[in-house]
Amino acid sequence: MRNKPIANVNADLLKERKNCSFDIEELTNLIDGGKNQTARRREIENMLLKNMPFDIIPEECLSAKEKYENAVRKSVALNKIGVELVSQVTKAKELSDLTLTLRRVSDAYFREVTPFLLHLGMFIPTILGQCSDEQVAHWLPLAMQLKIIGTYAQTELGHGTFIRGLETTATYDERTEEFVLNSPTLSSSKWWAGGLGKTANHCIVVAQLYTKGECYGTHPFIVQIRDMDTHMPLKGLKVGEIGPRLGFQTADNGFLVFDNFRIPRDSLMMKHAKVLKDGTYVKIARHSKLTYGTMIFVRVLLVSEMAFNLSKAVTIAVRYSAVRRQSELKPNEPEPQVLDYLTQQHKLFISISTVYAFQFTSNWLMKTYHTVQANMKHGNTDALPELHALSSCLKAICTSDCSAAIEQCRFACGGHGYMISSNLPSLYAFTTATRTYEGDYTVLLLQTARFLVKTWEQVELGNAVTPMVAYLARHQNREAWDESPEGIIRAFEAIAAGVYQTESVRSVSFGQSDAIKDVMKQLSDLYLLYWSLERTGDLLTTLKSTLGSYDGRVYERLMEEALKSPLNQEPVNESFHNEPEPQVMDFVSQQHKLFIGIASYYSYSMTALWLWDILTKVTSELGVGKTDRLPESHGRAVFMSVFNSEMEKSVSSLSAPLQAVLRQLVELYLYYWTLEKRGDLLLVLQSTLGSYDGRVYERLMEEALKNPPNKEPVNESFHKYLKPFIQGKL
Numbered sequence: 001m002r003n004k005p006i007a008n009v010n011a012d013l014l015k016e017r018k019n020c021s022f023d024i025e026e027l028t029n030l031i032d033g034g035k036n037q038t039a040r041r042r043e044i045e046n047m048l049l050k051n052m053p054f055d056i057i058p059e060e061c062l063s064a065k066e067k068y069e070n071a072v073r074k075s076v077a078l079n080k081i082g083v084e085l086v087s088q089v090t091k092a093k094e095l096s097d098l099t100l101t102l103r104r105v106s107d108a109y110f111r112e113v114t115p116f117l118l119h120l121g122m123f124i125p126t127i128l129g130q131c132s133d134e135q136v137a138h139w140l141p142l143a144m145q146l147k148i149i150g151t152y153a154q155t156e157l158g159h160g161t162f163i164r165g166l167e168t169t170a171t172y173d174e175r176t177e178e179f180v181l182n183s184p185t186l187s188s189s190k191w192w193a194g195g196l197g198k199t200a201n202h203c204i205v206v207a208q209l210y211t212k213g214e215c216y217g218t219h220p221f222i223v224q225i226r227d228m229d230t231h232m233p234l235k236g237l238k239v240g241e242i243g244p245r246l247g248f249q250t251a252d253n254g255f256l257v258f259d260n261f262r263i264p265r266d267s268l269m270m271k272h273a274k275v276l277k278d279g280t281y282v283k284i285a286r287h288s289k290l291t292y293g294t295m296i297f298v299r300v301l302l303v304s305e306m307a308f309n310l311s312k313a314v315t316i317a318v319r320y321s322a323v324r325r326q327s328e329l330k331p332n333e334p335e336p337q338v339l340d341y342l343t344q345q346h347k348l349f350i351s352i353s354t355v356y357a358f359q360f361t362s363n364w365l366m367k368t369y370h371t372v373q374a375n376m377k378h379g380n381t382d383a384l385p386e387l388h389a390l391s392s393c394l395k396a397i398c399t400s401d402c403s404a405a406i407e408q409c410r411f412a413c414g415g416h417g418y419m420i421s422s423n424l425p426s427l428y429a430f431t432t433a434t435r436t437y438e439g440d441y442t443v444l445l446l447q448t449a450r451f452l453v454k455t456w457e458q459v460e461l462g463n464a465v466t467p468m469v470a471y472l473a474r475h476q477n478r479e480a481w482d483e484s485p486e487g488i489i490r491a492f493e494a495i496a497a498g499v500y501q502t503e504s505v506r507s508v509s510f511g512q513s514d515a516i517k518d519v520m521k522q523l524s525d526l527y528l529l530y531w532s533l534e535r536t537g538d539l540l541t542t543l544k545s546t547l548g549s550y551d552g553r554v555y556e557r558l559m560e561e562a563l564k565s566p567l568n569q570e571p572v573n574e575s576f577h578n579e580p581e582p583q584v585m586d587f588v589s590q591q592h593k594l595f596i597g598i599a600s601y602y603s604y605s606m607t608a609l610w611l612w613d614i615l616t617k618v619t620s621e622l623g624v625g626k627t628d629r630l631p632e633s634h635g636r637a638v639f640m641s642v643f644n645s646e647m648e649k650s651v652s653s654l655s656a657p658l659q660a661v662l663r664q665l666v667e668l669y670l671y672y673w674t675l676e677k678r679g680d681l682l683l684v685l686q687s688t689l690g691s692y693d694g695r696v697y698e699r700l701m702e703e704a705l706k707n708p709p710n711k712e713p714v715n716e717s718f719h720k721y722l723k724p725f726i727q728g729k730l
């Protein structure tokens with residue numbers, strides 16, 4: 001049954017809906033995965049609508065503590081219904097449909113993230129992916145019925161990306177048949193795990209496993225961290241909330257420090273490796289990276305998460321654009337709906353097509369994931385490297401594009417889009433975090449590049465490669481796309497676009513009407529066209545050659561290029577002496593992110609001074625109302641030329657080294673903006689990360705300890721909601 005029509009709908013919205021060229025219900029069925037799934041979703045929605053407590057005071061008006069307590073209250077009510085529904089299903093497919101529906105409907109109740117996100121998103125999947133059959137039989141029912149509440153603590157203050165660099169140790173003591181957990185340094189403190197700060201009583205801890213004096217690398221352990229009755233942290237642990245953050249405000253992300261904390265031997269999750277009673281280490285896995293499995297799973301999930309979040313943002317922005325009227329096009333005629341402006345459509349329509357691109361690609365990726373998992377059950381791990389490469393680059397691209405597109409949706413709603421009540425700021429805060437967590441954007445793209453370079457080598461040797469990367473063999477002409485990691489990644493993006501096109505065509509080829517097919521085709525074309533225009537520069541081949549330059553300065557250019565090589569910047573490379581761990585500052589990709597910020601700061605300062613001087617003159621000459629917004633390119637050109645000339649004027653009295661640095665900044669700024677369209681600027685530091693003394697980890701911990709939730713060991717919502725819920729008394 002369709003949802004009932006709602007009375008008092010805005011006339012403009014009704015008019016737009018009447019103009020729709022296809023049956024909306026048909027598209028709804030397509031998105032839900034069929035008529036039955038739509039009906040089931042609506043059944044669950046209606047049930048939740050009847051039974052779930054809504055907010056009386058808007059979440060954003062509460063204090064941080066109240067927000068958390070309110071989130072626990074609502075989560076417990078949702079979990080109660082969820083657990084009941086989950087207990088009624090028997091088939092795996094029904095369970096995955098149900099979880100998806102619950103996840104999506106649950107967003108109606110939370111502006112922020114539930115403190116149970118990590119329990120559902122990582123704790124349960126890690127039990128499934130990392131425990132032996134016996135361990136699954138023990139832990140899974142407890143976790144599914146929420147008798148225990150878990151999280152996933154891998155990241156530390158000092159390391160997130162480089163998992164092999166984690167410092168937490170789990171040392172096996174064969175006399176007592178226990179592991180002893182320790183945090184040997186401040187930087188080894190576990191940091192970030194969602195739900196750890198106040199909610200969880202169990203935690204998956206990733207630590208370096210030592211037995212018989214040898215280190216076997218990082219392994220996952222399942223660890224109880226709080227007393228099941230009093231919720232007090234267990235002896236030997238320091239645990240708390242890490243402090244306010246951009247989003248995830250109700251997810252009580254936490255820290256955890258171990259001091260000779262003992263756990264039983266079978267706390268080691270033993271699907272891929274075990275330690276026998278006498279301390280013998282036994283490797284079971286056929287692939288060394290199987291312990292990273294949960295991350296792959298969540299990366300795959302995130303593609304669909306991004307489709308969902310962007311669909312919400314663009315629905316908000318399109319509806320509002322139909323309702324909002326602004327400006328006068330023709331005298332004495334009504335102001336147009338902002339949706340009618342082509343520039344507005346430009347902001348919105350690409351987001352609509354992106355939602356579909358993400359959703360179709362996500363459906364395909366999830367299927368691929370399950371196929372690879374099924375093969376791995378039979379011992380075949382051949383497809384794992386490609387799955388890792390695919391999930392890495394698709395996660396990186398879609399999380400990055402999604403948060404940028406949500407910002408466009410916010411811009412499209414003008415001032416009102418800035419209101420928390422519009423939900424656009426919260427959607428942005430949630431999605432921008434996904435670019436970082438579960439693998440940083442750059443780092444994951446580099447992982448994909450690594451796979452592609454290896455594949456390229458196979459192609460060069462004439463060896464067979466998988467169908468997904470067979471295009472490398474077809475493109476033997478290297479000029480079509482360069483071999484740099486970026487070039488390779490762009491080629492890979494083309495493959496993602498290809499997946500979208502084939503999947504969207506495949507999914508709409510049966511049953512669906514011509515009207516839906518037309519719309520889906522238009523959306524698919526729009527997505528492909530948009531990205532080919534966005535990347536025009538990349539698609540055009542320029543010569544880029546020391547040998548073929550117009551002026552024929554072949555030898556000079558060869559020498560100039562050779563001198564630019566980083567290897568020539570120092571007479572003796574430090575690897576001659578030793579091999580130090582790099583600071584992230586050493587990565588060129590990191591410098592790329594930071595240095596333009598410095599250059600922009602100077603550009604803005606210089607331009608601001610200049611602008612101030614001419615402000616009065618300009619306004620008196622042009623008159624208020626005639627200062628139409630200048631096109632972006634003109635604005636950038638002004639920044640560039642003013643920066644260049646003003647900087648030149650002001651540096652002449654400075655010392656030579658400082659002049660040289662400032663001139664480099666001008667050059668960087670000009671160069672960067674010929675390549676890029678935007679950059680970031682941090683004007684006021686006020687930052688734990690950017691302090692002059694570099695005491696980053698100390699300051700993060702100091703700030704976390706000041707955090708009000710850490711002033712009480714157990715939050716009152718434990719007694720009020722969590723404990724009665726866990727004990728089945730609610």
Ligand SMILES: CCCCCCCC/C=C\CCCCCCCCCCCCCC(=O)SCCNC(=O)CCNC(=O)[C@H](O)C(C)(C)COP(=O)(O)OP(=O)(O)OC[C@H]1O[C@@H](n2cnc3c(N)ncnc32)[C@H](O)[C@@H]1OP(=O)(O)O
Nearest residue numbers: 082083102103120121144160161163289292388437438439
């Ligand atoms: C119960 C009923 C209740 C009902 C209620 C219902 C309500 C519903 C509500 C909600 C539902 C849930 C919704 C879920 C949404 C999901 C949200 C989840 C939230 C998550 C929050 C964030 C959590 C985290 O961030 S956890 C921490 C994540 N950390 C990272 O991702 C770290 C990133 N770093 C890495 O991955 C790696 O370290 C690395 C890959 C960068 C480098 O690793 P390395 O140094 O060990 O490797 P190398 O670079 O040396 O490479 C060696 C070799 O290995 C290959 N490799 C690397 N990784 C993998 C891999 N994963 N798999 C396979 N192979 C891999 C690499 O390619 C190299 O191969 P070569 O052949 O080239 O040698």
Ligand SMILES: Cc1cc2nc3c(=O)[nH]c(=O)nc-3n(C[C@H](O)[C@H](O)[C@H](O)COP(=O)(O)OP(=O)(O)OC[C@H]3O[C@@H](n4cnc5c(N)ncnc54)[C@H](O)[C@@H]3O)c2cc1C
Nearest residue numbers: 153154155159160161192193194433437438439442584587
């Ligand atoms: C909201 C949120 C929730 C989170 N929840 C959890 C959780 O529940 N559990 C958990 O364990 N973790 C969690 N995390 C941590 C998250 O997984 C890490 O922050 C993430 O993996 C990035 O690692 P990092 O912080 O060490 O970044 P860094 O690696 O320090 O990145 C800093 C910069 O260095 C660059 N860089 C690093 N290495 C390289 C390289 N090799 N080459 C080029 N550039 C490089 C990066 O691109 C980036 O620009 C969460 C994080 C956030 C923001």
